[in-house]
Amino acid sequence: MLSLLLAALVAGQGQALQLRYPVEPGLTGVSVRWSGHAVPFVRQDDRWLAIVGVDLDSRPGDHAVDVTFTYEDGRTRSQREPITVRPEQYPTTELTVEERYVELSPEDQARADREGAETSAIYDTFTPARYWTETFEVPVEGAKDGRNFGHRRVFNGQPRAPHSGADLRARTGTPIYAANRGRVVLAKGLFYSGNAVFVDHGQGLYTTYLHLSAIDVAVGDIVERGQRLGLAGATGRVTGPHLHWGVRILDARVDPFSLIRLPAP
Protein backbone atom coordinates (compact mmCIF):
# COMPACT_ATOMS: atom_id res chain seq x y z
CA MET A 1 0.00 0.00 0.00
CA LEU A 2 2.61 2.47 1.12
CA SER A 3 4.84 1.73 -1.82
CA LEU A 4 2.50 4.01 -3.73
CA LEU A 5 4.17 7.39 -4.06
CA LEU A 6 1.63 9.74 -5.53
CA ALA A 7 4.05 11.72 -7.68
CA ALA A 8 6.31 10.10 -10.25
CA LEU A 9 9.87 10.26 -8.95
CA VAL A 10 11.44 11.68 -12.05
CA ALA A 11 13.17 15.04 -11.97
CA GLY A 12 15.48 16.96 -14.25
CA GLN A 13 18.88 18.17 -13.09
CA GLY A 14 18.24 21.35 -11.10
CA GLN A 15 14.62 20.70 -10.18
CA ALA A 16 12.63 20.67 -6.98
CA LEU A 17 10.71 17.47 -6.31
CA GLN A 18 7.72 16.91 -4.05
CA LEU A 19 7.40 13.53 -2.35
CA ARG A 20 3.92 12.45 -1.27
CA TYR A 21 2.42 9.55 0.63
CA PRO A 22 -1.20 9.00 1.55
CA VAL A 23 -2.22 9.27 5.20
CA GLU A 24 -2.66 5.86 6.80
CA PRO A 25 -4.14 4.91 10.21
CA GLY A 26 -1.46 4.53 12.88
CA LEU A 27 1.21 6.29 10.81
CA THR A 28 2.62 9.20 12.85
CA GLY A 29 5.63 10.29 10.83
CA VAL A 30 7.48 9.93 7.54
CA SER A 31 11.02 11.04 6.73
CA VAL A 32 13.35 10.71 3.79
CA ARG A 33 17.14 10.46 3.92
CA TRP A 34 18.42 13.08 1.48
CA SER A 35 21.93 14.57 1.24
CA GLY A 36 22.81 13.30 4.69
CA HIS A 37 19.72 14.67 6.46
CA ALA A 38 16.51 13.04 7.64
CA VAL A 39 13.92 15.34 6.11
CA PRO A 40 10.57 15.09 7.90
CA PHE A 41 7.38 15.03 5.87
CA VAL A 42 4.59 17.41 6.87
CA ARG A 43 1.04 16.14 7.09
CA GLN A 44 -1.40 18.17 5.03
CA ASP A 45 -4.98 16.94 4.83
CA ASP A 46 -4.85 13.40 3.44
CA ARG A 47 -1.14 13.42 2.53
CA TRP A 48 2.38 13.45 3.87
CA LEU A 49 4.54 15.87 1.88
CA ALA A 50 8.21 16.77 1.64
CA ILE A 51 10.15 18.94 -0.80
CA VAL A 52 13.65 17.95 -1.87
CA GLY A 53 15.90 19.07 -4.70
CA VAL A 54 18.00 17.47 -7.42
CA ASP A 55 21.21 19.47 -7.88
CA LEU A 56 22.08 21.05 -11.21
CA ASP A 57 25.11 18.73 -11.47
CA SER A 58 23.50 15.52 -10.13
CA ARG A 59 24.45 12.45 -12.10
CA PRO A 60 21.71 11.62 -14.60
CA GLY A 61 20.23 8.13 -14.26
CA ASP A 62 18.79 6.01 -11.49
CA HIS A 63 19.22 6.85 -7.82
CA ALA A 64 17.46 5.60 -4.70
CA VAL A 65 16.40 7.19 -1.42
CA ASP A 66 15.40 5.62 1.89
CA VAL A 67 12.03 6.57 3.33
CA THR A 68 11.21 5.76 6.95
CA PHE A 69 7.70 5.38 8.34
CA THR A 70 7.03 5.68 12.07
CA TYR A 71 3.88 4.24 13.68
CA GLU A 72 2.07 5.13 16.90
CA ASP A 73 3.26 1.94 18.61
CA GLY A 74 6.86 3.09 18.03
CA ARG A 75 7.49 0.65 15.20
CA THR A 76 9.43 1.95 12.20
CA ARG A 77 9.75 0.62 8.70
CA SER A 78 12.01 1.73 5.85
CA GLN A 79 11.67 1.35 2.16
CA ARG A 80 13.88 2.30 -0.74
CA GLU A 81 12.36 4.47 -3.46
CA PRO A 82 13.84 4.80 -6.95
CA ILE A 83 14.44 8.30 -8.33
CA THR A 84 15.31 8.97 -11.93
CA VAL A 85 17.37 12.06 -12.71
CA ARG A 86 16.82 13.28 -16.25
CA PRO A 87 19.68 15.13 -17.97
CA GLU A 88 18.99 18.74 -18.91
CA GLN A 89 20.78 20.58 -21.69
CA TYR A 90 21.79 23.97 -20.33
CA PRO A 91 23.35 26.37 -22.83
CA THR A 92 26.59 28.28 -22.44
CA THR A 93 26.39 32.06 -22.12
CA GLU A 94 29.24 34.48 -22.76
CA LEU A 95 29.15 37.62 -20.64
CA THR A 96 31.20 40.75 -20.29
CA VAL A 97 31.56 42.30 -16.85
CA GLU A 98 33.97 44.68 -15.14
CA GLU A 99 37.42 43.08 -15.26
CA ARG A 100 37.81 43.23 -11.46
CA TYR A 101 35.11 40.51 -11.19
CA VAL A 102 37.16 38.15 -13.39
CA GLU A 103 40.79 38.92 -12.52
CA LEU A 104 40.48 39.41 -8.77
CA SER A 105 42.92 41.46 -6.72
CA PRO A 106 44.41 39.52 -3.77
CA GLU A 107 42.11 41.46 -1.41
CA ASP A 108 39.01 40.73 -3.48
CA GLN A 109 40.04 37.07 -3.83
CA ALA A 110 40.41 36.80 -0.04
CA ARG A 111 37.02 38.46 0.43
CA ALA A 112 35.33 36.22 -2.16
CA ASP A 113 36.84 33.11 -0.52
CA ARG A 114 35.71 34.22 2.94
CA GLU A 115 32.19 34.95 1.71
CA GLY A 116 32.08 31.65 -0.18
CA ALA A 117 32.87 29.81 3.06
CA GLU A 118 30.23 31.85 4.90
CA THR A 119 27.47 31.10 2.41
CA SER A 120 28.46 27.40 2.23
CA ALA A 121 28.14 27.22 6.02
CA ILE A 122 24.63 28.70 5.76
CA TYR A 123 23.54 26.10 3.20
CA ASP A 124 25.05 23.35 5.35
CA THR A 125 22.87 24.40 8.28
CA PHE A 126 19.73 22.30 8.56
CA THR A 127 16.98 24.02 10.55
CA PRO A 128 14.52 21.32 11.67
CA ALA A 129 11.60 23.78 11.96
CA ARG A 130 9.50 24.51 8.92
CA TYR A 131 8.62 28.20 8.85
CA TRP A 132 6.19 28.12 5.96
CA THR A 133 2.79 26.55 5.31
CA GLU A 134 1.71 28.22 2.06
CA THR A 135 3.12 27.71 -1.44
CA PHE A 136 6.14 29.72 -2.65
CA GLU A 137 5.59 32.79 -4.80
CA VAL A 138 7.67 34.80 -7.25
CA PRO A 139 9.50 37.71 -5.52
CA VAL A 140 8.84 40.31 -8.24
CA GLU A 141 5.25 41.39 -8.77
CA GLY A 142 3.87 40.12 -12.08
CA ALA A 143 6.99 38.11 -13.04
CA LYS A 144 6.03 34.93 -14.88
CA ASP A 145 9.44 33.45 -15.57
CA GLY A 146 13.16 33.81 -15.04
CA ARG A 147 16.13 33.46 -17.34
CA ASN A 148 19.48 31.73 -17.44
CA PHE A 149 19.03 29.01 -14.80
CA GLY A 150 21.73 26.38 -15.21
CA HIS A 151 23.58 28.21 -17.96
CA ARG A 152 27.28 27.40 -18.19
CA ARG A 153 28.96 30.77 -18.04
CA VAL A 154 32.02 32.36 -19.53
CA PHE A 155 32.92 35.77 -18.10
CA ASN A 156 35.28 37.91 -20.23
CA GLY A 157 36.43 34.73 -21.94
CA GLN A 158 36.94 32.67 -18.75
CA PRO A 159 34.72 29.75 -17.73
CA ARG A 160 33.07 30.11 -14.30
CA ALA A 161 30.54 28.24 -12.15
CA PRO A 162 27.12 27.55 -13.69
CA HIS A 163 24.34 30.02 -13.03
CA SER A 164 22.52 28.61 -10.02
CA GLY A 165 19.49 30.90 -9.92
CA ALA A 166 16.95 32.58 -12.16
CA ASP A 167 17.33 36.16 -13.35
CA LEU A 168 14.12 38.18 -13.18
CA ARG A 169 13.58 41.41 -15.05
CA ALA A 170 13.47 44.23 -12.51
CA ARG A 171 14.52 47.85 -12.81
CA THR A 172 16.56 49.41 -10.04
CA GLY A 173 14.14 50.31 -7.25
CA THR A 174 11.61 47.53 -7.96
CA PRO A 175 10.34 46.10 -4.65
CA ILE A 176 11.53 42.54 -3.94
CA TYR A 177 9.32 40.33 -1.77
CA ALA A 178 9.99 37.22 0.31
CA ALA A 179 8.92 34.10 -1.62
CA ASN A 180 7.63 32.57 1.59
CA ARG A 181 7.80 32.85 5.36
CA GLY A 182 11.24 32.36 6.85
CA ARG A 183 14.10 33.78 8.87
CA VAL A 184 16.71 36.16 7.45
CA VAL A 185 20.18 34.60 7.84
CA LEU A 186 22.25 37.00 5.70
CA ALA A 187 21.60 40.64 4.78
CA LYS A 188 24.66 42.52 3.52
CA GLY A 189 26.91 43.28 0.57
CA LEU A 190 28.91 40.39 -0.96
CA PHE A 191 31.65 40.63 -3.59
CA TYR A 192 29.97 38.70 -6.41
CA SER A 193 26.35 38.90 -5.27
CA GLY A 194 26.24 42.58 -4.35
CA ASN A 195 23.65 43.44 -1.71
CA ALA A 196 22.15 40.10 -0.77
CA VAL A 197 19.38 38.68 1.40
CA PHE A 198 19.28 34.97 2.29
CA VAL A 199 16.12 33.53 3.87
CA ASP A 200 16.07 30.20 5.72
CA HIS A 201 12.61 28.65 5.31
CA GLY A 202 13.53 25.66 7.43
CA GLN A 203 14.08 21.99 6.64
CA GLY A 204 17.05 22.81 4.42
CA LEU A 205 15.21 25.19 2.07
CA TYR A 206 16.79 28.60 1.39
CA THR A 207 15.91 31.42 -1.01
CA THR A 208 18.36 34.17 -1.99
CA TYR A 209 17.84 37.63 -3.49
CA LEU A 210 20.95 39.21 -5.03
CA HIS A 211 22.24 42.46 -6.60
CA LEU A 212 19.82 44.64 -4.57
CA SER A 213 20.14 48.43 -4.40
CA ALA A 214 18.71 48.50 -0.87
CA ILE A 215 18.08 46.01 1.93
CA ASP A 216 15.09 46.45 4.28
CA VAL A 217 15.65 43.51 6.64
CA ALA A 218 18.26 42.35 9.14
CA VAL A 219 19.68 38.99 10.20
CA GLY A 220 17.30 37.29 12.63
CA ASP A 221 14.12 38.89 11.26
CA ILE A 222 11.20 36.57 10.63
CA VAL A 223 9.73 37.64 7.30
CA GLU A 224 6.25 36.81 6.07
CA ARG A 225 5.45 35.62 2.57
CA GLY A 226 5.22 38.74 0.39
CA GLN A 227 7.05 40.98 2.87
CA ARG A 228 9.37 43.49 1.23
CA LEU A 229 13.05 42.50 1.60
CA GLY A 230 14.58 45.35 -0.37
CA LEU A 231 14.82 46.92 -3.82
CA ALA A 232 16.24 45.52 -7.05
CA GLY A 233 19.53 46.91 -8.30
CA ALA A 234 22.77 46.19 -10.11
CA THR A 235 25.32 45.62 -7.33
CA GLY A 236 28.06 42.96 -7.59
CA ARG A 237 28.98 41.01 -10.74
CA VAL A 238 26.20 42.01 -13.14
CA THR A 239 25.67 43.25 -16.66
CA GLY A 240 22.67 45.38 -15.65
CA PRO A 241 19.84 45.73 -13.11
CA HIS A 242 17.80 42.58 -12.38
CA LEU A 243 16.93 40.28 -9.50
CA HIS A 244 18.93 37.10 -9.20
CA TRP A 245 16.66 34.72 -7.31
CA GLY A 246 18.15 31.49 -6.01
CA VAL A 247 16.74 28.40 -4.31
CA ARG A 248 18.76 25.79 -2.41
CA ILE A 249 17.17 22.68 -1.01
CA LEU A 250 19.57 20.64 1.15
CA ASP A 251 22.39 22.31 -0.74
CA ALA A 252 20.96 21.29 -4.13
CA ARG A 253 20.88 24.18 -6.61
CA VAL A 254 17.44 24.12 -8.17
CA ASP A 255 15.52 26.31 -10.59
CA PRO A 256 13.29 28.55 -8.43
CA PHE A 257 10.47 28.18 -10.94
CA SER A 258 10.49 24.41 -10.44
CA LEU A 259 9.54 25.14 -6.82
CA ILE A 260 6.77 27.50 -7.96
CA ARG A 261 5.44 24.84 -10.34
CA LEU A 262 5.13 22.11 -7.69
CA PRO A 263 1.54 20.97 -7.30
CA ALA A 264 -0.28 22.74 -4.46
CA PRO A 265 -0.73 20.49 -1.41
Ligand SMILES: [Zn+2]
Ligand atom coordinates in the same frame (compact mmCIF):
# COMPACT_ATOMS: atom_id res chain seq x y z
ZN1 LIG B 1 21.86 35.68 -11.89
